Amino acid sequence: MRIDLPDGRQIDLPLAKLVWIPVAALIFVALITVFYQVDTDEQGVVLRFGRHVETVGPGLHFKLPYPIDQVYKVRTETVDVQEFGYRTQNRSGQMTRGYEEESSMLTGDLNIIQASWAVQFSRHQPEDFLFNVKDPEDTLRDIAQSVMREVMGDRASIPILTVGRAEIQARARELIQEYVDQFEMGIFVTAVNLTQVEPPTPVIDSFHDLNRAEQDAQRFFEEASREFEERVPRARGEAERVVLEAEGFLQRRTNVARGEAQRFTDTLEAYELARNVTRRRLYLETLEERIPELREVIIVDQEMQSILPHFNLREER
Secondary structure (H helix, E strand, O other), rough: EEEOOOOOOEEEEEEHHHHHHHHHHHHHHHHHHOEEEEOOOOOEEEEEEEEEEEOOEEEEEEEEOOOEEEEEEEEEEEOOOEEEOOOOOOOOOEEOOOOOHHHEEEEOOEEEEEEEEEEEEOOOHHHHHOOOOOHHHHHHHHHHHHHHHHHHHOHHHHHHHOOOOOHHHHHHHHHHHHHHHOOOOEEEEEHHHHHHEHHHHHHHHHHHHHHHHHHHHHHHHHHHHHHHHHHHHHHHHHHHHHHHHHHHHHHHHHHHHHHHHHHHHHHHHHHOOOOHHHHHHHHHHHHHHHHOOOOOOOOOOOOOOOOOOOOOOOOOO
16 A cells, blocks of 8 residues: 655555554554442443442452443532522622522512522432432422422421521422432432521511511510519519518517416416415516616605615616
C-alpha cells in the first residue's frame, strides 16, 4: 500500500502493518478501561451489556473492557440539598430570593404565605437511583413541592407562621419519603428545613404587630404566673402562722381559765373550812398585791389622825 508523505515523497507499507495499527489502538483502549477507581463517598454500579451485575464500594477495581462492561459512579455518602423559594450562592453563601412561584403557598384558611425551605437527601440505593426513575432529582423536586403545598393547605396561617414549623417539617419529610419509597427512587430524605415563613409583603407589618402582641401576652402571663408562685406560698405560710398563733393563744387562755377556776374552787373550799382565816388571808394578799401600785401611803389612827409622816413605800432603800 502506497502512502503520500507531506514532502511529496511516497512510501510503500505492507498491508499487514496497517492492520496492526487499529488493533494496537483497541488493545490500548481496552487496557486503560479495565481498571477504574471508586472514591470513598461513592459506589460503583457495574453493567455488562446493559445488565446490572454488581455494585462495588470504594477502591481500585477491575472490569471487562469497554463496551462490554460499563461503570456508573453514584455518590452515596454525601448529602445534597434542594432549595425552594431561594438559591444559595456557592461562593458568598448569600441567599438569593425572588422565586415566588415556588414560595407562594395557599393555607387551609385561604390565606397566602411565603415559604422558603430545603430538602436534604442522600442516595442510599444506587441501583434504584440509576434505573427506576428517569431524572430522580427532578422527580424529587416535584414531589417536595407537591407535598409542601399539601401540608400547608391542611393548616391555618397563624400556626404556620408561629408555632407549627417543627410539626410541618416532620410531616413533610415523612410524606416525601413515602412517595420516594413508592417510586423506588433509591433516595433517603434526611431532613426538611423551613428556612423562612412569612406573610406577603403588603401585610407583613400588621403580622409583626400581631406577633409582638402575642409575645407581650405571653410575657404578661409568665410574669403573672411567676408572681402567683411567689405570693401564694407566702400567703399560705402567713395563714398557717396565724392559725398556729391562734391555737397557741386558745391553749394558753384555756389553761389560764382552768387554773383560775381551780384556784377559785380551792379558795372557796378553804373559806368554807375557815372563814375568818381565809378572809384575813385574802385581805392581806390583796394588800400585798395593790400596795406596790400606790405612789404614797398615809397611816392614820381610828380618828383619821395621821400618826406617821408621809413616805414613799416604793422608794428604794
